[in-house]
Amino acid sequence: DDLADEMEDVDFDEGADEPDAEAWETEEDDEGVEDSMEAQDDSEVTFSLHSASVFCVSLDPKTNTLAVTGGEDDKAFVWRLSDGELLFECSGHKDSVTCAGFSHDSVFVATGDMSGLIKVWRVDTKEEVWSFEVGDLEWMEWHPQAHVLLAGTADGNSWMWKIPSGDCKTFQGPACPATCGKILPDGKRAVVGYEDGTMRIWDLKQGTSLHVLKGQDGHQDPLTCVASNQDGSLIMTGSVDCHAKLINSATGKVVCVFKMESIAPKPPAGEGEEAESNSVESLGFCNVMPLAAVGYLDGTLAIYDLSTQSLRHKCQHESGIVQLLWEESSAVVYTCSLDGAVRLWDARSGKMISEYRGHSAEILDFAVNKDASIVVTTSGDHQAKVFCVQRPDR
Helix, strand or coil: CHHHHHHCCCCCCHHHHCCCHHHHHCCCCHHHHHHHHHHCCCCCEEECCCCCCEEEEEECCCCCCEEEEEECCCCEEEEECCCCCEEEEECCCCCCEEEEEECCCCCEEEEEECCCEEEEEECCCCEEEEEEECCCEEEEEECCCCCEEEEEECCCEEEEEECCCCCEEEEECCCCCEEEEEECCCCCEEEEEECCCCEEEEECCCCEEEEEECCCCCCCCCEEEEEECCCCCEEEEEECCCEEEEEECCCCCEEEEEECCCCCCCCCCCCCCCCCCCCEEEEEECCCCCEEEEEECCCEEEEEECCCCEEEEEEECCCCEEEEEECCCCCEEEEEECCCEEEEEECCCCEEEEEEECCCCCEEEEEECCCCCEEEEEECCCCEEEEECCCCCC
16 A cells, blocks of 8 residues: 555556557567667566566565565565565575465465475565475465465476475376466365366365366366466366366366367468467456456457357457456456566456556566556566556546
8 A cells, every 4th residue: 555655646657548659660670679668667666686587476465565576596585565675585496486475364475496496484584484395396376275385296296285384295197297276265176287188176185186177178288277266166277279168166067168269260371381389378267247368379368258158359469478367356357478568458348458568578477466556577687577557447
């Protein structure tokens, strides 16, 4: 709140709703794009202690005043959003820090590197309370109601630990990487996607798999992302095969498949031309309307109507979508993309609300605070930035 108050006097991007004429013209000219990327900086705070690409960011859920970022420099930092002030460094990692997040009550922060070293720190004392080494780390997530950490590794295992005691359980998947995972809102089940295109819903207490989706029910290529709706009744999985599958979490049955082909028929590749690869990069459910968003590598943001299981809007980006997030209490979806911009879209109309720039390279991850007044981004330009979202409609 303090940050939002401090920022209220700032005259923000007035022309946010009008496409920037110059930016459009530089489309063909890569140098021009680079220049326009560097020229405009809408951010309020820049955190620049990383010395290489910053891969991940997470905000503390209780106060929304702290961020943790991890990077290619094998470092993770906890810092203050209001002024970019460093609170402490999560030291001792041996490889790129690709996962970082706070526990549900902001008591602990966990950081994980690609080699599989995971560390947990107590935020108030800034002290390391636990560390553990697994196989190469693919993803990591805190339990929504408990001091429990879940992680998936390249050997196909998913691990669950109580923090800080370290009591451990493993969930053995197929002999291929567990590429993505999500604990469902009930806190009793987790859905994990694998490189072989299969997906499993695990009972966390029993350690057994409740449902396995494979073959026709699974994907033809590795899973890239998974999400659930607010009550956990529906799951959505995305894959390199360009399909997004809507699944009933209680029955494990596929409700419907959203296919990229039905959105944009691509001309067939000519002789000697590579067919452009495309994949689902990110997806999520709207909390206030029966809508889901799917972001593709080719820059398409598709908004689907779940009640009719049909495409509602197609929002085109000039470059690949890296991640998308819905606002918690409205039908607004945020996207970040390889062109270094964050965009807000009204999912009801399919129109862009605003666009924020400030990075001189692609955005690799971003987070939105609870009241959707602040966006924090990380980038290949070695920086993390804090943007204040100004919305005339609120």
